[in-house]
Amino acid sequence: MITFGIMSLNMDSETSYFDGIARNAHACGIQCFRFIPSQIHPHTLQVKGKKFDLELKNWVDCEFPIPSILYDRCFYGDDEHSKQCIPIVSWLKSRDDITFLGYGLPNKLELYEALRSSVLSAYLPRTYPVLDITALLKEIDKTKEIILKPINGSQGFGIYSVKKNDKTFHVKTEKNKKVISRIFPNDAKLITWLKTLLRQHKYLYQPYLELSNDNSQPFDIRIFLQKNETGVWVERGKGVRVGITGGILSNLSAGGSAIDFSTWLAALPAHNKDFICSELEYIITHLPPLLEKAFLPLFEIGVDIGLAKNGSLWILDMNSKPGRKVLMQTRKNIKETLDLAPLLYGKYLSQTDLQERKNLYEKTLSN
Ligand SMILES: Nc1ncnc2c1ncn2[C@@H]1O[C@H](COP(=O)(O)OP(=O)(O)OP(=O)(O)O)[C@@H](O)[C@H]1O
Ligand SMILES: [Mg+2]
Known part of the structure; x- marks a missing residue:
């Protein structure tokens, strides 16, 4: 059985998502664990965390060796615990016997530097x-x-x-x-x-780009990309995030709401629709390989794209640990696909030549 570990900074985060993954694991030939990076014993390398019990259909406390496939869902802040976990995760990433689903992306400035001379340069706000x-x-x-x-x-x-x-x-x-x-x-x-x-x-x-709609609400298009069970990038869906009137952010955490992409698109004039769709397609096709060439292998990416009043499209942000909220709110029945995705990709990785994959990349990123 493949051992699969989900890492987070606390045991309360993303419970519905992690439970969903765990419930599907056994059918994929995977034993699922979850833990906090600081709970790895530095000498014995045993981890104190939780294992998903098949019979009980629930997580139980357990001590186990570091799982061979890791899914990193640690969201760091400025606190002491984050500072303690960052070097532990970097160390895990450097180990030959462990494979991460994705190795993360650097900060916004490094991302800009890596992409500014690429085929996507026209979509990047000067930074x-x-x-x-x-x-x-x-x-x-x-x-x-x-x-x-x-x-x-x-x-x-x-x-x-x-x-x-x-x-x-x-x-x-x-x-x-x-x-x-x-x-x-x-x-x-x-x-x-x-x-x-x-x-x-x-x-x-x-x-500052004029990214608001006619009601003075800032909005952006969020695209969710993942690798499928054969390691090929696929789009899981798009949603439109709309912020508060007179505001500057479209983040849901800032009070925004999500609407379905097709509904939003349907309200636009026909010539705009075609233009926007072909531009988005261009971005989606080129972005993942560019990022993986510049940095390390990834499993999923959330891309935020702004549409300015003059019709131009802008890549505002890309996240290697994207949230699932927009997709869950705008696409019915997507939960099963999202819960299965890390397992199927993890399985694919464990069947391919991992050493070869790791040797391609020398750098280790901290988040
Ligand atoms: N250049 C810009 N001009 C106008 N509005 C912007 C610009 N850049 C970002 N915004 C607005 O601010 C929001 C947040 O920006 P961004 O995604 O870069 O930061 P963040 O959400 O804090 O980062 P992360 O998603 O990595 O946590 C965007 O969704 C958009 O609404
Ligand atoms: Mg963002």
């Missing part, structure tokens, strides 16, 4: 690290409006738009599903605020 405040102010002066984002994805947290009106600055963010606006009367006041912000996280900036 710069915030290195010094003077340069940032010059950019705001030039473009009139920018967006500031932490370089490590934050599910919408800590994102600000900064707009210059004559001498004053209008800063907007979203917190607890509400839009928060602040006016800074001059450069000096903005600089003081920026200094505090930049002490908390590393930031990047991009031109």
Whole structure:
């Protein structure tokens, strides 16, 4: 039997998803475990976690060797436990006897650097690290409006738009599903605020794109891609995330809602439909191989695509640990497919020459 381990930072996360995977495991010839990376004993390499019991149809406490196939669903924050787990997961990724379904993606700046000269460059908003405040102010002066984002994805947290009106600055963010606006009367006041912000996280900036619909709701198209049971990339579905009126984010965690892609598309004029669909197809075909060439093998990707008022499409974000919420809310009966996918791909991996797969890639990523 193949041993398959799901890793998360706490035992309460994604329970419905992990239960779904576990219930399907046995039929795929897989024994399913779940654990927290910090629960691996550093000397014995035994793991304290849970095993899915076939008879009880439930998880039971168990001690076991590190499973040979790992599914990494750890979402790191700035806390001590995350800091403790990151090097453990990196170490696991470097081991020859363990295979990860996917090896993760680096931060937003590294992603941009890797793709900026590729065939997808036209779809990427110009992205710069915030290195010094003077340069940032010059950019705001030039473009009139920018967006500031932490370089490590934050599910919408800590994102600000900064707009210059004559001498004053209008800063907007979203917190607890509400839009928060602040006016800074001059450069000096903005600089003081920026200094505090930049002490908390590393930031990047991009031109602010007009990604809202006619009701002033920001929205984006989220595409969910996975490898199937033969290791081929497939699209599991698309959904449209719509944020709050006057807001700047379309993340569901920021208070947005999800609508079905076809319903959304049907409301557009015919010539727009064809254009958008062929552009999305182009992005979907090219993105996974480009990412796997630049970084490490992946199992799934969530791609967020913005549609600007002028009709242009923008790749806003790509996640190697995508959420399933949009898909679950917009596609009936998708749960079974999603629960089975990691098992079927895991099985495929255990039957292919894993060493060859690992040797292709030398780098190890931490998340
Ligand atoms: N350049 C931009 N111009 C206007 N709006 C943007 C821009 N970039 C992002 N947004 C809005 O902000 C939202 C969040 O951006 P992004 O996905 O880059 O960060 P994140 O969600 O915090 O990252 P992650 O998904 O990795 O946690 C987007 O879905 C979009 O609504
Ligand atoms: Mg995002």
